[in-house]
Amino acid sequence: MGATKTVAAKADGQRGARATINDVARLAGVSKKTVSRVINRSPLLNEETREKVEKVIRELGYVPNPQARALALRRNFLVGLIHDNPNAQMVLNMQQGILEALQGTEFEMVVRPVDRNSAMMLDDVRVFLERQRLFGVVILPPISENDALAALCDEVGCRYVRMGSAQLDDGIHMVASNDREAVREATDYLIQQGHSLIGLIEGPDGFRSARERRLGFEEALQAAGLTLPRSLIAQGNYTFETGVTAANRLLDLSPRPTAIFASNDEMAAGIVFAARERGIAIPDELSVIGFDDTPIAAHIWPPLTTVRWPIVSMARAAARKLVGDMVGGQAAAEQPSELPSTLVKRASVAPPPA
Amino acid sequence: MGATKTVAAKADGQRGARATINDVARLAGVSKKTVSRVINRSPLLNEETREKVEKVIRELGYVPNPQARALALRRNFLVGLIHDNPNAQMVLNMQQGILEALQGTEFEMVVRPVDRNSAMMLDDVRVFLERQRLFGVVILPPISENDALAALCDEVGCRYVRMGSAQLDDGIHMVASNDREAVREATDYLIQQGHSLIGLIEGPDGFRSARERRLGFEEALQAAGLTLPRSLIAQGNYTFETGVTAANRLLDLSPRPTAIFASNDEMAAGIVFAARERGIAIPDELSVIGFDDTPIAAHIWPPLTTVRWPIVSMARAAARKLVGDMVGGQAAAEQPSELPSTLVKRASVAPPPA
DNA sequence: AGCATGATGGAAACCGGTGTCAGATTAAAG
DNA sequence: CTTTAATCTGACACCGGTTTCCATCATGCT
Numbered sequence: 001m002g003a004t005k006t007v008a009a010k011a012d013g014q015r016g017a018r019a020t021i022n023d024v025a026r027l028a029g030v031s032k033k034t035v036s037r038v039i040n041r042s043p044l045l046n047e048e049t050r051e052k053v054e055k056v057i058r059e060l061g062y063v064p065n066p067q068a069r070a071l072a073l074r075r076n077f078l079v080g081l082i083h084d085n086p087n088a089q090m091v092l093n094m095q096q097g098i099l100e101a102l103q104g105t106e107f108e109m110v111v112r113p114v115d116r117n118s119a120m121m122l123d124d125v126r127v128f129l130e131r132q133r134l135f136g137v138v139i140l141p142p143i144s145e146n147d148a149l150a151a152l153c154d155e156v157g158c159r160y161v162r163m164g165s166a167q168l169d170d171g172i173h174m175v176a177s178n179d180r181e182a183v184r185e186a187t188d189y190l191i192q193q194g195h196s197l198i199g200l201i202e203g204p205d206g207f208r209s210a211r212e213r214r215l216g217f218e219e220a221l222q223a224a225g226l227t228l229p230r231s232l233i234a235q236g237n238y239t240f241e242t243g244v245t246a247a248n249r250l251l252d253l254s255p256r257p258t259a260i261f262a263s264n265d266e267m268a269a270g271i272v273f274a275a276r277e278r279g280i281a282i283p284d285e286l287s288v289i290g291f292d293d294t295p296i297a298a299h300i301w302p303p304l305t306t307v308r309w310p311i312v313s314m315a316r317a318a319a320r321k322l323v324g325d326m327v328g329g330q331a332a333a334e335q336p337s338e339l340p341s342t343l344v345k346r347a348s349v350a351p352p353p354a
Numbered sequence: 355m356g357a358t359k360t361v362a363a364k365a366d367g368q369r370g371a372r373a374t375i376n377d378v379a380r381l382a383g384v385s386k387k388t389v390s391r392v393i394n395r396s397p398l399l400n401e402e403t404r405e406k407v408e409k410v411i412r413e414l415g416y417v418p419n420p421q422a423r424a425l426a427l428r429r430n431f432l433v434g435l436i437h438d439n440p441n442a443q444m445v446l447n448m449q450q451g452i453l454e455a456l457q458g459t460e461f462e463m464v465v466r467p468v469d470r471n472s473a474m475m476l477d478d479v480r481v482f483l484e485r486q487r488l489f490g491v492v493i494l495p496p497i498s499e500n501d502a503l504a505a506l507c508d509e510v511g512c513r514y515v516r517m518g519s520a521q522l523d524d525g526i527h528m529v530a531s532n533d534r535e536a537v538r539e540a541t542d543y544l545i546q547q548g549h550s551l552i553g554l555i556e557g558p559d560g561f562r563s564a565r566e567r568r569l570g571f572e573e574a575l576q577a578a579g580l581t582l583p584r585s586l587i588a589q590g591n592y593t594f595e596t597g598v599t600a601a602n603r604l605l606d607l608s609p610r611p612t613a614i615f616a617s618n619d620e621m622a623a624g625i626v627f628a629a630r631e632r633g634i635a636i637p638d639e640l641s642v643i644g645f646d647d648t649p650i651a652a653h654i655w656p657p658l659t660t661v662r663w664p665i666v667s668m669a670r671a672a673a674r675k676l677v678g679d680m681v682g683g684q685a686a687a688e689q690p691s692e693l694p695s696t697l698v699k700r701a702s703v704a705p706p707p708a
Numbered sequence: 709a710g711c712a713t714g715a716t717g718g719a720a721a722c723c724g725g726t727g728t729c730a731g732a733t734t735a736a737a738g
Numbered sequence: 739c740t741t742t743a744a745t746c747t748g749a750c751a752c753c754g755g756t757t758t759c760c761a762t763c764a765t766g767c768t
Contacts, residue, residue: 018484021755031718036756044715066485067430068754070421071723078464088446088649095465108486110432110462111449130372131420132462240653269653276655295442299594299623300654301630375725385748390726400746422724425753713766722757733746738739 097315171337182341183216243270258352451669525691536695537570597624612706
């Protein structure tokens with residue numbers, strides 16, 4: 001039976017079987033260990049030897065077996081993406097950003113949705129991390145705001161980078177935008193257009209993003225000397241449906257607000273929907289600004305003025321922070337930990353009716 | 355420092371470190387190999403021995419190390435998701451379906467977007483499959499229609515299941531919906547409402563889904579004795595923007611169609627957008643039906659009548675087909691390979707104007 | 709020149725499982 | 739009460755890397 005083993009025509013050609021570290025070592029006239037040193041960028045290594053080995057690796061098209069490395073290093077070359085609930089477009093953009101950063105490396109991305117409300121959530125994640133021995137994880141908002149989760153990562157020795165709407169730590173384990181400032185700017189824009197009765201549909205309690213966006217909104221009004229009665233603030237949970245409900249409440253008010261800022265685009269789309277049902281014209285009778293710049297913002301009528309949240313770049317930066325050192329790129333610390341949001345002006349804002 | 359190790363909640367056994375197969379073997383008084391047989395559900399095994407070993411496994415909370423298994427089996431416990439381009443909501447729903455099927459198993463999902471137009475696509479995928487030694491892949495439309503890709507999977511010995519709009523093979527490697535029939539039904543509905551001048555915005559050439567949906571449309575018209583002049587057919591590439599363009603072409607016609615079927619919701623949303631720009635009322639002056647039932651269908655005004663494409667169930671079935679045998683569930687062959695689409699009636703269809 | 713010093717390279721053990729195959733055990737048959 | 743066959747079991751090599759421990763070798767210093 002031993003004779004019938006897979007006949008690997010390894011020597012030179014790119015036959016069926018792939019080259020192993022032994023092939024490289026033999027052809028380069030060195031030991032496995034030396035090849036391993038080259039692969040792992042060991043600093044104490046003769047430059048000449050390194051080049052010789054690298055040449056053979058190139059010629060052979062040798063790629064180390066990830067499974068074997070994972071076993072020996074007790075660490076997988078996988079980056080996990082932990083997320084809960086959020087908007088599909090957002091998650092997919094994050095995935096895109098991470099994959100861009102992982103492009104051309106030996107890393108792959110595994111996706112792990114979790115249920116924030118489940119009592120088992122932390123246990124599930126623990127099993128996941130310990131079992132798979134992930135290289136690291138990127139944690140998406142809103143679950144990224146869960147400090148217990150970050151603590152768990154530390155405990156099981158898994159690197160992590162959190163994404164969010166404001167810095168939560170020193171920037172080592174975090175990539176953030178600055179939502180507060182962006183919303184302040186967006187609200188200023190409404191004020192400049194002449195609005196003074198501006199409603200807010202904020203996100204759910206306990207969400208950092210909701211809090212930051214609300215603070216930005218309040219700061220802008222305050223700076224302009226405008227008051228913000230409690231009645232002009234409605235709350236939603238970032239879904240279209242709650243946006244409709246919240247908008248209906250605000251539009252029932254008398255006097256009616258002439259503009260509404262929604263904490264995300266889904267809810268802003270809900271405002272547009274509710275206004276349409278009531279025959280309120282946008283932007284002539286009501287101005288609307290959203291947040292995120294998801295595709296829906298551009299695809300409804302009228303196209304939505306919104307704040308573009310740089311999630312693809314954030315995710316890319318997060319993934320680079322994780323694997324940066326390993327792939328010969330910039331060090332993790334050199335990755336930006338805060339990225340700017342920008343106001344995108346479309347057709348849902350106009351001066352208030354006379 | 356060994357003392358400071360994470361104290362895992364292991365029933366009684368060892369300290370922090372997790373149990374290995376050797377621990378189990380020792381405590382059960384058998385050899386590694388026997389434990390391995392229990393884990394892998396080997397049939398030739400004394401029932402008594404099996405129970406004894408399983409008891410120890412349970413008490414120890416032992417879980418085999420995936421990295422070691424991957425190395426020995428030359429196969430990873432990862433299911434790949436290969437997709438290109440498509441709509442975010444669709445991809446995420448697919449991910450959800452796959453993850454549901456993988457829930458509670460030792461499998462994880464890794465995501466791999468590809469560029470259909472890149473010359474390197476096949477090579478990229480080959481490297482991916484060979485490097486990672488995936489257990490199997492689920493291939494999403496439209497790239498799932500690429501036969502070369504399926505052939506590549508066969509070649510490198512990677513299981514695969516394709517998803518699509520119609521059966522392409524015997525159902526072993528495919529999970530499909532029956533788009534043609536669903537569209538025929540939707541078109542019938544328009545005809546029953548009294549429409550006779552019905553436009554079609556079809557998908558791009560070379561897409562199976564586009565073809566099936568167009569065929570269903572034509573069959574319905576034919577069955578009703580209606581003609582379909584070439585001018586009533588416009589084409590888009592499944593994006594909102596091309597939907598707007600195509601709709602504009604159809605709405606310029608004279609006489610103008612009183613209803614339009616779009617091959618997907620994005621393009622249907624484009625019709626609504628274009629109609630709104632021209633002041634054409636929906637559904638009073640124009641009826642619209644889309645396909646997919648993505649969230650946008652329910653979130654625009656008026657809510658879109660559309661065909662609900664059962665992608666979550668399809669993805670779940672696909673993943674089960676891949677890993678079914680391994681996780682003690684139903685055999686792959688028992689998984690359904692065709693799932694039904696259903697018409698969802700909302701507010702974008704009405705009888706034609708008088 | 710002689711010796712301490714640090715830089716390399718190699719043999720073998722190890723990571724934690726699985727395959728092979730011979731030997732042990734048990735059951736069925738003669 | 740053997741013999742034969744069928745069923746289980748375990749020793750050992752192996753998957754393809756990394757790491758430990760040492761022997762070797764070129765160089766710096768006295």
